[in-house]
Each structure stands twice: as structure tokens, then as C-alpha cells.
Amino acid sequence: MTGESSTPTSRRTSLLTVREGSSQHRVFQLVGWGIFVFFLILVPIALPNFRVSQFGQSIAFAVAILGINLAVGYGGLLSIGHIAFMGTGAYITMIFVNDYRWDYWMTFPLALVVCFLFGVLVGLPALKIRGLYLALVTFSLAYTFPILLKIDQWGISRRTGGDNGRTIKEVLRPPSWARSLPTLSGKNPQEQQATYQYWCFFIVAFICFLLVRNLIRSRPGRAIVATRDNQIGAAVSGVNLNLYKVMTFGISAAFAGIGGSLLAINLASVGPSSFDARYAILTLMGLVIGGVATLHGCWVGGVLLVFLQDIVTRIKFTAIPFFKIEKGSPLTQAVFGLILILVAFFAPGGIMSVAKKLKARFIRVVPNPPTAADRVAAAPVESPAAEVLSGAH
Amino acid sequence: MQLFLQRIFDGLNNGAVYAVVAIALVLIFKATTLVNFAQADMAMFGAYLTWMFATQQGWPVWPSIFVAMILTGIGGAVIERVLIRPFDPSDHLPIVLITFGLAAILEAISGWKWGLEFHKFPSPFPAKPTDFIAIGGARLRYETIGTLIAMGAMVLGVFLILNKTKIGLAFRAVSSTIESSRLVGIKVGQTLQFGWFLAAALGTLGGALVARQTNLEPAFMAKLVIFSFAAATLGGLDSIGGAVIGAFLVAMIQSILVGYAQQIPGLHWMKSNYALVIAFVVILVVLLFKPEGLYGTRRIERV
Numbered sequence: 060m061t062g063e064s065s066t067p068t069s070r071r072t073s074l075l076t077v078r079e080g081s082s083q084h085r086v087f088q089l090v091g092w093g094i095f096v097f098f099l100i101l102v103p104i105a106l107p108n109f110r111v112s113q114f115g116q117s118i119a120f121a122v123a124i125l126g127i128n129l130a131v132g133y134g135g136l137l138s139i140g141h142i143a144f145m146g147t148g149a150y151i152t153m154i155f156v157n158d159y160r161w162d163y164w165m166t167f168p169l170a171l172v173v174c175f176l177f178g179v180l181v182g183l184p185a186l187k188i189r190g191l192y193l194a195l196v197t198f199s200l201a202y203t204f205p206i207l208l209k210i211d212q213w214g215i216s217r218r219t220g221g222d223n224g225r226t227i228k229e230v231l232r233p234p235s236w237a238r239s240l241p242t243l244s245g246k247n248p249q250e251q252q253a254t255y256q257y258w259c260f261f262i263v264a265f266i267c268f269l270l271v272r273n274l275i276r277s278r279p280g281r282a283i284v285a286t287r288d289n290q291i292g293a294a295v296s297g298v299n300l301n302l303y304k305v306m307t308f309g310i311s312a313a314f315a316g317i318g319g320s321l322l323a324i325n326l327a328s329v330g331p332s333s334f335d336a337r338y339a340i341l342t343l344m345g346l347v348i349g350g351v352a353t354l355h356g357c358w359v360g361g362v363l364l365v366f367l368q369d370i371v372t373r374i375k376f377t378a379i380p381f382f383k384i385e386k387g388s389p390l391t392q393a394v395f396g397l398i399l400i401l402v403a404f405f406a407p408g409g410i411m412s413v414a415k416k417l418k419a420r421f422i423r424v425v426p427n428p429p430t431a432a433d434r435v436a437a438a439p440v441e442s443p444a445a446e447v448l449s450g451a452h
Numbered sequence: 453m454q455l456f457l458q459r460i461f462d463g464l465n466n467g468a469v470y471a472v473v474a475i476a477l478v479l480i481f482k483a484t485t486l487v488n489f490a491q492a493d494m495a496m497f498g499a500y501l502t503w504m505f506a507t508q509q510g511w512p513v514w515p516s517i518f519v520a521m522i523l524t525g526i527g528g529a530v531i532e533r534v535l536i537r538p539f540d541p542s543d544h545l546p547i548v549l550i551t552f553g554l555a556a557i558l559e560a561i562s563g564w565k566w567g568l569e570f571h572k573f574p575s576p577f578p579a580k581p582t583d584f585i586a587i588g589g590a591r592l593r594y595e596t597i598g599t600l601i602a603m604g605a606m607v608l609g610v611f612l613i614l615n616k617t618k619i620g621l622a623f624r625a626v627s628s629t630i631e632s633s634r635l636v637g638i639k640v641g642q643t644l645q646f647g648w649f650l651a652a653a654l655g656t657l658g659g660a661l662v663a664r665q666t667n668l669e670p671a672f673m674a675k676l677v678i679f680s681f682a683a684a685t686l687g688g689l690d691s692i693g694g695a696v697i698g699a700f701l702v703a704m705i706q707s708i709l710v711g712y713a714q715q716i717p718g719l720h721w722m723k724s725n726y727a728l729v730i731a732f733v734v735i736l737v738v739l740l741f742k743p744e745g746l747y748g749t750r751r752i753e754r755v
Contacts, residue, residue, distance in 0.1 A: 137544050188739045190544050191487045195681055196739055198489065199732040202678050206728055340552045347549050393560030396553030400535065403546045 076423045084424060099261065104241050108253040113365050115253065116325045118260040121361030122267050123318025124346045125354070130311035131343070132352035133275060135287025136185055136304065139339050140197030143181075143204040144174045144312040146334030148319030150208070153329040154218050156229050163231055163324060167263070170316045178312020182305045201339040205331035224330020231256050231324055260321050267314055272354055274310070283307050337392060344395045348402050350411030359410050367394060457590035459711040460704070465596040465665075466679070467703030468603040472658030473673075473680035474687065474695035475610060476651040481689045482627040483647030484532070485541050489548060490555040491655055492677035496670060497558050498524040498656025499573070499663040500566055506574045513576045517660045521653040528652025529645040536648075537641060555674075563670045573663035576602075599661050606657060607696060610650065614692075619646055627690070679706065682731040685738050688748020697746065706730050 077083040103111050123145050130136045148170040155161040155169065181200065185193055208219045219225070233240075233255035240254045274280045285293035286303050294300050323329045345364040350356025371391045406413045473495060480488040488494075498520050505516035535554060539547050577583075577598030584591040614620035625633040626643045634640050659673055666672050683702045687694025706727045738745060 131545065137548065139548075184736060184740050188743065191485075191548070192685075192739050192743065194544065194548055195487055195685060196732075196736055199678050199681065199728075199735050203728050203732040206726060210726070340549075340556070343549060344553070347545065351545065390560050390563075392556035396556035396560075399549055399553040403550055404538065407546065 074421045076425060079424050079426045087422060100241070103250075103254040103257055108247065108250040111250070111253040111257050112325065113369065114362075115257045115260045116322065117358075117361040117365045118257070118264045119318050119321035119325050119361070120342065120345065120364045121318075121357045122264050122321060123315050124342055124349070124357040124360045124364075125264075125267060125271055126311045126314030126316075126318060127342060127346055128311075128352065128354075128357055129271060129274075129283075129314060130307055131346065133280070133287065134283050134304070134307040134311070136182075136308060137190060137194045138185075138197040138308070138311075139194055139336075139343060140181065140200035140204075141312065141315045142201050142334050142336070142339035142342065144178055144315040145319030145322065145338075145342075146204055146208075146331075147174050147177055148316030149323035149329045149334065150219055150319075151316075152320040152323040153225060153227050156227055157225060158218065163229070167317060167320055170320045171313045174316025174319075175309045175313040177316075179305050179309040181312070182308025185304055185308055186301050198336070198339075201336045205335045208331050220330065222331065224328055224332075226328040227323065230327070231259070256325065260325070263317065263321060267317060268354060268357075271314065275354075279303070279306075341392065341395060344399050348395075348398060348409055350409030353409070353411040355414075356409050356411040367391065367398075454589035455711070457588050459707045461590060461592050461596055463704040463707035464700070465593075465599055465703075466707065467700035468596075468599040469658055469662040469676065470680045470683045470703055471603050471696045471699035472606060472654055472661065473677060474683040474699050475607070475692055476654040476658065477680060477684045478687075478689060478692050478695045479610075479647050479651040479654070481684070483623065483644045483651075484536060486536070486547055486551070487681075487689070488551050488651070490531075490551040490558065491651070491680070492673040493555040493558040494524060494528065494652050495655035495659035495677075496673040497527075497562055498652070499659030499668060499673070500562050502656065502660045503571060503573055503663070503668055504566070507571075513574050517576065517657065520660070521656045524656040525649040525653035528648040531652075532645045532648035533641070537644070559670045559674075566670075568670060571668040573660075573668045575664040576660060595664070602657065602661060603696075606654060607692070610654070610692060613650070619643065623647055678728055678731045679703070682734040682738075684745075685735050686745055688745025690749055691745065691747040694745055694747030702731065702734055705734070 077087065102114050106114075123141070126144070127138070127141045130138050130141065151170045151173055152163065152166040155166045156163060181197070184196060188196055207215075209216050209221050230252065233251050240251065240258065244250060275284070282293065282298045282303055285296065285298055286300060286307075290300060319334070322333070326333065341364060342360075345360030346356065347360075348363055349358070349360030368391045371394050402409060408415075473491060476495070477488060477491055480486060480491070501520035501523055502513075502516045505511045505519060506513050509516075511519075531554065535550055536547065539550065541547060575595065578594045583594040585594075585597075586592075612620075614624060622633070622638045622643045623646060625636075625638055626640050627647075630640060633643075662676065663672065666676075679702055680699070683699035684695050685698070686701060687696070687698030709730060710727050
């Protein structure tokens with residue numbers, strides 16, 4: 060499930076072997092980043108504005124999937140209900156921009172805080188409910204969320220727009236300096252707007268990914284993963300399970316909420332149909348296809364989610380006899396379902412694990428041999444407890 | 453009083469349908485310790501097959517239901533072998549998503565094959581507007597009685613299969629301890645397949661019973677299945693009798709709470725489509741305070 064562990068294939072001879080942290084390794088890392096940045100800049104330059112906007116949507120989904128990943132992938136809390144947090148984020152952005160004339164940027168911290176609290180609230184049952192049972196509860200949350208938005212009381216449906224949702228009146232307008240960002244034609248205001256949105260989204264996403272990366276590598280992050288891998292073992296090692304589970308849920312909900320806010324800006328309208336059980340499953344599928352408990356997998360999942368939907372709605376199925384195809388059929392989900400089943404069979408770690416294996420064919424990164432100082436630090440300490448333990452055997 | 457009775461009768465009708473699907477869920481949970489999120493769509497598919505036989509081929513309703521049950525049962529057994537068995541049931545995420553993927557594929561297939569519009573489903577019971585017994589002014593429809601009888605027959609059938617046949621004994625053994633069953637020579641794989649066969653066939657029956665009242669469209673069971681989840685959770689996910697009782701309890705709570713919400717201050721926004729909230733609350737409360745449900749086996753975890 061981790062996809063991070065070393066695979067037997069990496070033992071096979073690869074073209075190059077580099078030592079971790081060596082200058083060669085640094086160069087390869089830089090080249091990897093360079094390729095990423097190259098494509099990142101290429102998107103708004105080489106593609107028309109609606110494609111740029113789709114990439115913006117991919118980034119929004121990537122952030123949401125990152126949040127889901129934190130709970131499902133790293134924390135092992137099988138939640139199908141994160142769509143509710145995404146929806147909360149999106150609705151907060153929409154309502155505060157529309158009704159209170161807030162700036163887009165001001166809604167992010169609010170969405171973050173509200174979704175965190177909402178996540179903690181939903182996470183409380185997760186202390187007692189585990190595995191499939193948690194999936195059951197969160198699945199019914201995903202089903203209930205769109206219905207709660209339509210409640211015709213306390214002004215809820217007036218604010219949320221009920222069945223149809225509401226459009227966001229304000230547009231994310233690029234300031235004058237941003238109009239000179241490189242785009243395909245260079246003059247079209249729509250292109251400038253899409254490009255500006257794309258870069259803004261990227262900055263937000265970059266910060267989110269940096270935060271999660273550092274969290275995972277830190278002591279609390281290791282505790283989260285330990286809770287997933289062996290709950291009792293983690294508790295024995297001094298991890299406060301309750302605290303960590305609730306916090307994992309809250310933080311992951313906060314990131315999902317940010318993803319939802321971005322999505323609201325991108326879609327320019329927020330309605331219950333974008334945050335129903337169908338999307339809950341689609342985002343989870345994006346996560347699994349990209350690669351559970353990997354950071355790059357979230358990007359892959361986000362991009363796949365948007366562009367597969369796009370491709371599927373464009374395919375002309377009249378070519379297939381026997382089936383009559385109508386617009387709006389649940390085809391996207393079926394294509395995702397099929398891909399998911401194939402991935403589960405042939406690449407259980409998702410696309411990222413395949414990429415890792417491919418990379419291992421060419422470049423192998425080996426960890427540094429421990430130095431003398433490390434050996435001293437790692438040497439078993441002669442303590443009374445150790446004697447008792449060894450004496451017990 | 454009349455209204456109250458009417459709500460009880462409505463609740464009985466819904467309860468019978470929830471019970472059928474909840475039993476299917478429980479059978480699969482007992483067999484493979486897996487919550488089958490594709491159950492709704494398997495039932496939907498079976499209902500479509502029934503509809504196809506009954507209206508397009510012109511068969512009588514009950515033979516159509518029977519043939520559809522056999523066909524979907526075989527389908528269920530195949531699904532178990534192809535999609536479920538290769539995966540480790542204790543690793544929940546892939547298997548949950550596989551059932552979701554399966555649900556999506558079934559939904560898409562029926563959308564392609566039979567269209568997304570509503571179809572009228574032939575009634576398996578007399579369903580003219582005059583077909584009811586008046587009790588205290590409330591109408592107990594023949595449909596309700598028929599659904600209850602079908603449900604009762606089904607529970608009896610499942611009970612007899614599990615308790616009086618050899619394969620039923622094997623099924624109970626496997627759902628109790630897989631390793632020991634394998635040691636005494638039970639073919640575990642086939643037994644699990646049998647569980648899926650039963651569950652898929654029962655789901656089809658449930659779909660056919662309810663399709664007449666809701667009309668047929670690719671998502672018609674998905675709207676109901678949350679209630680069956682709630683029923684199975686309330687009764688205990690591994691108890692068949694519990695699922696039946698849970699189903700009637702959930703249906704009664706739904707029918708009465710939605711019926712009287714208008715009179716309760718602060719709840720008058722609650723219309724029938726908010727009943728899902730009730731199901732959510734039931735699932736949440738049961739899992740929080742009595743995770744094994746009313747009649748389920750308490751699970752003890754060891755390191």
C-alpha cells in the first residue's frame with residue numbers, strides 16, 4: 060500500500076548507481092525539477108485558455124487529493140467523505156465572495172479553519188470506528204452532504220442556492236503586472252485570466268505540498284504513518300492515538316477544503332452536483348490511480364481526473380454498435396472504474412510505483428553507508444531494561 | 453390514528469425492501485468481511501434484467517424475476533472469482549474502490565443498454581388503485597402484503613439453505629474461521645462464491661420488489677441502499693436476523709419521523725428526501741456506541 064518501499068526490481072542491474080546526497084544525485088534531482096518547471100511554464104504558453112483553465116482545475120483537484128491522501132494514504136483512515144470538506148471550502152469561498160464582498164484570498168484562511176474544525180468533528184467518530192466501518196460512515200456523509208445544502212430553513216438554501224447552486228459574480232481578475240505573464244497569443248484577456256489563475260493555483264498548491272511533505276517527514280508525520288501501520292505498536296511507542304487521528308483528519312480536511320475553494324474559483328459556480336458521492340469516489344479513484352501515500356501521485360491523480368473526464372465526454376460512441384450513448388451518462392465513472400480495476404491488478408501501487416520501477420531501471424539511488432559517528436549513535440545502549448529484555452529470552 | 457396506521461404500513465413496505473438488500477449485504481460481509489458498495493448496482497442490474505424479460509420478451513413477471521436472480525447470481529459468483537478473490541480483504545482501500553468501480557461499470561452498462569429515462573416496471577403483485585385492505589381507514593396495499601410475504605419466504609429460504617444444507621454448513625464454517633475450514637477440507641473459494649451467488653440473487657429480488665414503486669432508472673437502487681446500510685449496521689453487520697429487524701426499525705423511524713416532522717418544532721424542513729439524514733445518523737450513532745450492532749458478534753482485536 061505504501062509504494063514507498065524498495066522493490067525487488069531495484070536490485071536488478073541499472074545503468075547508473077548514485078549515492079544518496081552525492082553531487083551526482085543532486086544533479087539528477089535538479090534535472091527532475093527542471094523538467095517539471097519546464098512543463099509547468101510550457102502549459103500557459105503552448106495551450107489555449109480553456110486547456111490552461113483545465114490544468115488549473117487539475118491543480119485544485121491535486122490539492123484536494125493531497126488532503127484525502129493525508130488521511131487515507133498516510134493515516135490509514137479510510138474516508139470517502141472528504142468531498143464534504145471540499146464542498147464546505149467551495150461554498151465558503153462562493154458565499155463570502157458573493158454575499159460579503161470578500162476578496163478570494165481572504166476566504167482561504169476561513170475555509171482552512173472551518174474545514175479543519177469540521178474535519179475534527181467528523182474525525183471524532185474515527186477514534187472508535189475503523190476500517191470498513193469508517194468507510195460506511197463517511198460514505199453516508201458523502202451522500203448526505205448535498206442534501207444538507209438544500210435544507211429550506213435558517214436561510215441555508217438561500218445562501219447555498221439549493222439545487223442549482225450559485226455562480227460566483229466576482230472574477231479572479233489579473234492585476235496589470237500579471238497581464239504580461241507569457242500566454243499563447245499574449246493579448247487575449249481570457250488567456251491572461253486563465254494564466255493568472257493557473258499561476259495563483261500553483262503557488263497555493265506548492266505551499267500546500269511543501270507543508271504536507273514537511274509534515275510527513277517530521278516526527279508527527281512518522282507518528283501518523285505508524286498509526287496506520289501498527290496501531291498498537293504506535294501506542295506502545297508513545298504515540299497519542301486519539302490526538303493524532305483527530306489531527307490527521309482535521310488537517311486533511313483543511314487541505315481538502317482549500318482544494319474545494321480553488322475548485323470554486325475555477326468552476327466559477329458552486330452547486331451540490333459537484334460535491335456528491337460520485338465525485339467522492341472519483342477523487343478517491345484519482346488518488347489510488349496516481350499512487351496512495353505518495354506526493355507526486357496527487358498531481359497525477361488530479362490531472363487524470365480532469366482530462367479523463369474531458370476525453371470521455373468527447374468520445375463518439377456511435378462507433379460501437381449495440382450501445383446507444385447519451386450525453387451525461389455515467390461513462391466517466393465507468394472508465395475510471397475500469398482503469399482502477401486494471402491498476403489494482405497490474406500496478407497495485409498506482410502510476411507512481413510504475414514510474415519508480417522504470418526509474419530504477421536507469422538510475423539507482425543507494426543510501427550512504429553509515430559513518431563512524433552514526434554507528435556510535437545507533438549502538439545498543441547498555442541499560443537495565445535491555446538486560447531484562449535479553450534475559451527474558 | 454388513520455394516518456399513523458398508514459405510516460406504519462408504509463414503513464412495513466419499505467422495511468421489507470431494505471431487509472432484502474440488507475441481507476444481501478450481510479451475506480457478503482459474513483463471507484468476505486467486505487462491505488459491498490456495489491450491492492445497489494448489482495440489484496439495479498438484476499431489476500433491469502427482470503424488466504427486459506418481462507416487457508421486451510413478454511414473459512410473466514415471476515419467471516422473469518427468477519431467471520434474472522439466477523443470472524445475476526452467476527454474475528455475482530464470477531465477480532467474486534475475478535475481482536474480489538485476488539485481493540487481500542484486510543487491505544480495505546483497493547477492495548472498497550473495486551466495488552465502487554464495479555458499481556460504476558454496472559451503472560454505465562445499464563445506462564448504455566437501456567437508457568437513462570425512467571421505465572415503468574411491471575408489478576409482481578396486484579397493484580390496481582383498488583387493491584388494498586382498509587384497516588381503520590388506512591390502506592394496507594396488496595403490494596405491501598406481497599412484499600412482506602416475499603421477504604418472509606426469502607428469509608426462510610436463506611435460513612434453510614444456511615442451516616439444512618451442506619453448502620450452508622460450509623458457509624457458516626468459512627464465515628466463522630477460514631483457516632480451520634480449509635484444514636477440514638472445505639473448498640473455501642467455492643463457498644465464498646456461493647455467498648456472492650446468494651447475495652446477488654437476493655439483491656435482484658429486492659430490486660424487482662421495489663422497482664415498481666420507484667420506477668426503473670440506473671440510479672434507483674443507489675438512493676435506497678444507504679437505508680440498507682443503516683439497517684445492516686443497526687442489526688449487526690454479520691447477523692441475518694439482525695438485518696431484518698434493523699431494516700424494519702430504520703424504515704419505521706424514517707416513516708414516522710418524516711411523517712410527523714411537520715408537527716415537531718424546528719424540524720418542519722424535513723421532507724421525505726431528507727430521510728437520508730436519518731440513515732446517516734443511525735449509522736453514525738450505532739457505530740459510535742454499539743459498533744457490533746444489535747445482534748452482531750463483538751469483534752475482539754489482538755496484536
